[in-house]
Amino acid sequence: MTEADLLARHRAVMPTWMGLLYEEPIEIVQGRDRRVIDGSGKTYLDFFAGVLTNAMGYDVAEISDAVRKQLDTGILHTSTLYLIRSQVELAERIAKLSGIPDAKVFFTNSGSEANDTALMLATQYRRSNQVLALRNSYHGRSFATVAITGNRGWSASALSPVKVNYVHGGYRYRSPFRDLSDAAYIDACVADLVDVLETATAGDVACMIAEPVQGVGGFSLPPDGLFKAMKEVLDSYGVLFISDEVQTGWGRTGEHFWGIGAHDVTPDAMTFAKGLGNGLAVGGVVARGDLVDCFTANSFSTFGGNPVSMAGATAVLDYIADHDLQANAAARGEQLLSGLRAADSPLVGEVRGKGLMIGVELVEPGGTEPSVRAAGRVLEETKRRGLLVGKGGLHGNVLRIAPPMTLTAEEAQEGLDILVDSLAAAQA
Numbered sequence: 001m002t003e004a005d006l007l008a009r010h011r012a013v014m015p016t017w018m019g020l021l022y023e024e025p026i027e028i029v030q031g032r033d034r035r036v037i038d039g040s041g042k043t044y045l046d047f048f049a050g051v052l053t054n055a056m057g058y059d060v061a062e063i064s065d066a067v068r069k070q071l072d073t074g075i076l077h078t079s080t081l082y083l084i085r086s087q088v089e090l091a092e093r094i095a096k097l098s099g100i101p102d103a104k105v106f107f108t109n110s111g112s113e114a115n116d117t118a119l120m121l122a123t124q125y126r127r128s129n130q131v132l133a134l135r136n137s138y139h140g141r142s143f144a145t146v147a148i149t150g151n152r153g154w155s156a157s158a159l160s161p162v163k164v165n166y167v168h169g170g171y172r173y174r175s176p177f178r179d180l181s182d183a184a185y186i187d188a189c190v191a192d193l194v195d196v197l198e199t200a201t202a203g204d205v206a207c208m209i210a211e212p213v214q215g216v217g218g219f220s221l222p223p224d225g226l227f228k229a230m231k232e233v234l235d236s237y238g239v240l241f242i243s244d245e246v247q248t249g250w251g252r253t254g255e256h257f258w259g260i261g262a263h264d265v266t267p268d269a270m271t272f273a274k275g276l277g278n279g280l281a282v283g284g285v286v287a288r289g290d291l292v293d294c295f296t297a298n299s300f301s302t303f304g305g306n307p308v309s310m311a312g313a314t315a316v317l318d319y320i321a322d323h324d325l326q327a328n329a330a331a332r333g334e335q336l337l338s339g340l341r342a343a344d345s346p347l348v349g350e351v352r353g354k355g356l357m358i359g360v361e362l363v364e365p366g367g368t369e370p371s372v373r374a375a376g377r378v379l380e381e382t383k384r385r386g387l388l389v390g391k392g393g394l395h396g397n398v399l400r401i402a403p404p405m406t407l408t409a410e411e412a413q414e415g416l417d418i419l420v421d422s423l424a425a426a427q428a
């Protein structure tokens with residue numbers, strides 16, 4: 001059966017709103033290190049790591065061995081009624097890594113559930129269902145998280161179980177704040193936040209949730225320190241702050257272990273998923289203990305924190321530490337950023353990012369108008385040359401580059417060469 005046959009069957013039984021990349025979508029059947037192979041046998045260098053899921057790459061012996069060892073016990077899941085040692089140990093480790101005082105952890109299967117849980121905790125704690133989120137944000141596809149997602153392309157059809165207001169603090173390239181200095185931008189965001197708290201919200205707000213680097217939104221990042229300034233305002237109103245670290249956690253931004261680290265602020269809660277499992281389903285919330293324990297009813301997740309995911313996640317954290325991958329993310333990120341900035345294509349409006357989260361905003365030649373067409377063409381050209389990248393942004397015009405954190409300098413250069421050639425070909 002060809003990939004075209006599979007696509008026809010996919011379309012017949014799966015939702016129209018499940019977007020697939022490429023004019024001819026591919027099936028990935030095998031992976032090793034930073035490369036994957038599709039159904040026709042073609043090999044690609046993967047600069048998107050799944051969707052930042054395979055943060056360590058593919059077929060990593062230490063991680064596979066840890067998972068296999070758990071499978072060999074015959075215990076895939078023991079329900080939430082019994083103690084799970086690996087869950088306790090991983091929770092201890094994440095609580096410590098979080099820097100949140102007296103932190104507790106709850107494990108879920110995904111980032112959406114993690115954010116949903118954090119929103120439930122904050123709204124319960126504050127006895128309010130009002131939430132603030134950033135414009136252009138993405139927080140998931142559960143009922144509450146899709147409803148607060150600021151990027152309308154991902155949330156427009158969702159009725160809302162929570163009341164949400166949006167504030168500035170993420171995407172800047174085509175915003176009214178584009179030409180401000182960083183300091184003036186921070187002041188403008190703080191003023192916007194105060195204005196929303198004073199005028200747009202009807203009473204108490206439970207929390208503000210934000211991605212330190214907007215992922216789906218096209219790897220848009222605010223200046224360091226923005227969230228510290230916003231948190232001071234939130235604190236004065238008693239509003240909780242949730243950092244959505246689903247994409248930015250585990251050292252991917254290079255400089256800091258969590259994306260929020262660049263802002264010198266301790267959030268009340270952080271949510272995580274994606275890279276922690278290196279492909280296995282795992283997510284969670286780490287938050288102040290009193291916030292986690294504000295639930296009065298019973299609550300559990302049947303599969304959240306299952307021993308297989310816990311074994312994989314523990315091996316991932318070991319792997320990051322043993323191979324100093326945070327430092328590698330910083331070094332490879334610099335290499336990619338400077339290489340892309342030197343590319344000098346009229347299709348490139350902005351190259352931005354931090355560590356291994358790099359966005360290339362594609363525009364109509366020489367201008368600032370988003371070019372979806374250019375993004376589509378570059379994507380096809382990179383695919384043809386054996387490189388996978390992602391896309392995102394408000395208009396779907398931003399190339400998203402987020403390779404596994406294990407990327408080598410040679411592979412970074414190989415990907416850069418393909419990107420530069422693809423930009424030139426797309427321009428022709």
Ligand code: PMP
Nearest residue numbers: 110111112138139140215246247
């Ligand atoms: N938050 C962010 C920042 C994300 O990027 C995503 C997924 N793209 C989610 C939450 C939702 O995670 P999941 O798809 O695992 O539910």
